[in-house]
Amino acid sequence: MSQTGIPKTYDPHAVEARWYAEWERRGAFEADPRPDRRPYCIVLPPPNVTGALHMGHALNGAIQDTLVRRARMKGYEALWLPGVDHASIALQNVVERKLVREEGKTRWDLGREEFVERCRVFAEESRSRILGQLKRLGASVDWRRLRYTMDERYIDSVLTAFIRLYEAGLIYRGYRITNWCPRDRSAISDLEVNYEEVDGRLYGLRYTFVDGKGPGPDGNEYAQVFSTRPETMLGDVALVVNPDDERYRELVGRKVLVPFVEREIEVLADPYVDPEFGTGVLKVTPAHDPNDYEIGERHGLEPVNVLNPDGTINENGARFAGMSREEARTAVVEALSEEGLLGEVRPYRHRVGHCDRCGAVIEPWLTEQWWCSMRELAEPAIEALKDGRIRVYPDSWRRETIRWLENLADWNVSRQLWWGHRIPIWYRDGEVVAAKESPGEGFEQDPDVLDTWFSSALWPFATLGWPEETEDLAYFYPTALLSTAREIMYLWVARMIMTGLRFMGDIPFEKVNVHSIVLAADGTKMSKSKGNTIDPLDLFDRYGADAVRFGLLYQSSTQDFAYSYERAELGRSFVTKLWNATRFVLQYPQRGESREASAADRWILSEFTRTARDYDAFLEECEFSEAMRLIYGFAWNQFADWYIEIAKAAPSPATPRVLREVLLGILRLLHPVMPFATEEMAYVLGEQELLVHHPFPEYDSTLEDEEADRLLDRTKRAVSAVRSFRAESGLDGELEGRVPGEVDEAVFTALSGVRPVRSLDGARATLTAGDLVVEISLTEEMRRTEIERLRKEISRVEDEVRRAQGKLSNAKFVERAPAEIVSGERRKLETNTRLLKTLERRIEEYL
């Protein structure tokens, strides 16, 4: 404790909870349509109600909160709209695992209704935890407007969207090869499959001829193909070779036998086959491979399905029926081997699809699903990205998204899950009706639910009331910005653009900020299984929410970054520094004179307003790291290190006023980033109004003062030169010296400890700092060391002169370099030449 009665170190814990409650109590984050103000809206990417917030949420929360608080201070009616996502497949997975773990039951043991109820309850609990975490972060969201993808109005939006697309012919039902997850017993979309390299095997499979025409072209009694999934041979309906493959000309049209199932199939010709791969013969299993399905279509082959939804072999698999896919693979290979039908088995590294949610190996499988036709939806989205109506930071992601949209396949929107929005399609005796509720007696609803991203895709307008034409929607849509990690650019962002343009006739947001992914401290991805996750709440406890937020923004860029605790420490030190600056300013009387500002006063105001301008511009361009570096540098290195020191040593009548004004300005600039600590400091300073309601500092050209800037720049250099000299020579105490021209004499004298004298006789040190010279009187004993020092200085300045001369003597440089660069070199040459003469004169005098 000090005389101010305020602790030296800022303690975030009590302060944070207190201010958040106060902001809420005063409705500081509430926003409603107001015609007299411009709207600014950010919709929070809804966290999944599956668990807790992670570092990505913390970073993105810090980004959004910073932008929305800044907009609020700038006088916008700023709405940050919160919400959570029911996360269909993810939540179902979590609940299913819990069920097995705690009760040893599956979802089928419970039945659909009971299971969905369990999901609902789990979501409820998880959701309240997440909301609490958002408050800890300081998120300035309007809690009155909290939305949930499973609340009644939202469900209505989802069903409306589905039905409209269905009626427009953009949603249709169709048999296709889909990505089937046997563990979830559901189809998933292309985007939910992760391909991983695995070490597998290529098995040689032999099919004996059954047409009695004798051996094949290679003299064998069989045709051989290579497959990574031998168990799928049970569903083979043909073999194919390339029509141009000379080796197999005679093979086309012959019949072979599929072992075990005893099916006779034909060898066909199809250009899809690559003669270079394996034997150049391919087996065709239309029900279990997308390419085979296409080949089957071309040749009018009937697919044979050999799998059950859970991945076991079905009745078409003869004696393998009932086995799991893995067991069947082993068994088929063994059986082939016994019958002499197994060819070469080679190790083979290839990519295998895994379920994004549960990790199970995906089975391409022929099923009937609901599809959303994408081309018509994608076109306007591509346009909006191309013509810049939607800007993306960084721009490279705009181009990536366009590319993705241009190559977009239809979207499988149905899932054979229980937790989610039930598809609003009803059947009765071959009749199919799209309706939110049962169209009448005897209708049965489609059992499937919608892809969770189908509902998320409507987020920016469904949360504002769509399909109703609400005032909110009219006022806040299109929203200002969407901030997200790039992982969900396609999964979510691209789809919001498509649905926004489709249903609202306008883009959903003007800007997209694609932020970094926060990696673990070792530079790898954080994952629970690796145990390298960092819990933001732990960080808040250790460093305070403001420090963590500052650290995250300081490190945020377009590049992924390994989380570094140092950045949180940096933030914490910064908060403490500001806290102590506040304590310092508090010692001054609140009423300051407004007249008689010194050069130093004018200088810090000039620096401040420029900082405010550039800082704001960085935030506008989502350059958070740059913005943090800038404000940190100003507050610490200019305001605290120089101006506060000047205020102590050489104050003017206006200094108390300027100190307070600049400190408050810094607090205002930083409030969006570090809301709690800055609010507390403003409060401690006696500000009546909540900082939340203060105006954001604007650039004021009348504060720019070139003369003061130049004077203080020179003064600071002169002071530093003396300090360096003191450190090197070990000279303490007061010195006598000549004040160089064009420096603030009072400041120079006070901070350097040099007492000004008119003229110096005898030994003296000649210090240089850029273009200025400081002379300090010395004792005779120091003459020797000064000569040494001067020699070094001379050699340094000589190098400078040579460098400039070299450049200027290059005719091409003078001719082709921009005029200001050339004149800049001339100026340097001049000042250094003058400096050199001075130094040489001194050394001559001493020798």
Place this chain on the structure above:
RNA sequence: GGGCGAUUAGCUCAGCGGGAGAGCGCUGCCUUCACACGGCAGAGGUCGCUGGUUCGAACCCAGCAUCGCCCACCA
């Protein structure tokens, strides 16, 4: 197989055409009345490699190396 990005001080990262920067760490001095989560002064980089463009390259271009990440139906 395509595409994108990275490689800068011991560490984590900025800078992206005109003389190499920050934080942490390190060295020396300073317990001076805002702050030792501090002050002052320092040390420390042939900016991955090889070519090219340019009066001038860490920065632009090409190639190479290493490491990431996306996308793609080769059995």
